[in-house]
Amino acid sequence: MMQLPEPRDVAPRLASGAFILNAGLTMWKSDREAAEAVHGMASAAYPFLAQLPPERFTRLLAASEIAVGATLLAPFVPTRLAGAALTGFAGGLVGLYLRLPGMHRPGSLRPTQDGLPLAKDAWLLGMGLGFLCVPCGSRAHREQHRRHCHRGRRCHWGH
Template sequence: MRIMVRPHQFPARLAAGAFILNAGLTMASAGAENAAGIHGMAAKAYPFLKDLDSEDFARWLARAQIAVGASLLIPVVPSLLAGAALTALAGGLVGLYLRTPGMRREGSLRPTQEGLSLAKDVWLLGIGTGLVLEEISCSCSRS
């Protein structure tokens, strides 16, 4: 079995992977009321989600988080793949932060107290983007 992670990538992959895996496992065991709240917030930011059943949405989101978290934690998953998955997930979360009223201070990107829980997802976007850019730049320099 070949390890596809450079040693310096382990800390970021471990931190992000454990965080996201925990979020997915927690969401997977959440009840209908929690699912409705998550779906409602997501549907306000992304209107195309409004027609989905809230429990189905929460189930699929939980599965996606579990898959992304596991891909970051399993060293044989290439960093380009794990980083791209993390970037996609985190991009959606940062979009949720940017699109949801009351998450940011008026005329600013700075979070309100309510927005802190979503604003912190920017570090996930940074880790994912960093993994992707490193893998792209390394593969280009080998060519």
């Protein structure tokens, strides 16, 4: 049986998924100049990326964004799995913000004017971490557990 996301998870999955999917589709069509700019910024934060040609890096990044966005938008993907994808992706973006010079004020996490577009990725990281905290199991199983435990009985969960 397909497990649909909890109602509380639908809005953040739609918002973050649509945003990331759009970014990936846009980047997929980027020209050489845009690819070099994105690659240069990423290589400054993560020097090992300098080994990849700019066009290849941009295609890989675009494919990753498309995959993460589609994962978040697909209702049949469990929220915890979508959260793992979002957390990993957003963690890399927050790392970019923290590593690039001039993105945040010296000695502070507060963004500079140039850092504002990257600082917003902290919201994506927060959503991903929140999705990872979603309880396991089906809604029906959790409801059965709640009814059982609230009648003072011990259950297989040890409550």
